[in-house]
Amino acid sequence: xxxxxxxxxxxxxxxxxxxxxxxxxxxxxxxxxxxxxxxxxxxxxxxxxx
Numbered sequence: 235x236x237x238x239x240x241x242x243x244x245x246x247x248x249x250x251x252x253x254x255x256x257x258x259x260x261x262x263x264x265x266x267x268x269x270x271x272x273x274x275x276x277x278x279x280x281x282x283x284x
Contacts, residue, residue: 235273236281244271 235244246269249260265271275284 235271235283238273240273240276242273244273245269246271 238244246265246267248267249256260266273283276282
């Protein structure tokens with residue numbers, strides 16, 4: 235996703251980080267395999283996505 239542009243529609247097909255903390259974060263955000271995501275904003279200073 236980090237390489238995608240604002241407005242791009244993506245589908246979560248896997249994650250690289252499998253730490254408990256990260257997986258719990260995804261669960262709280264209701265992001266699971268197969269979840270559709272649209273990139274709304276990309277911060278220029280750290281490339282974080284909304």
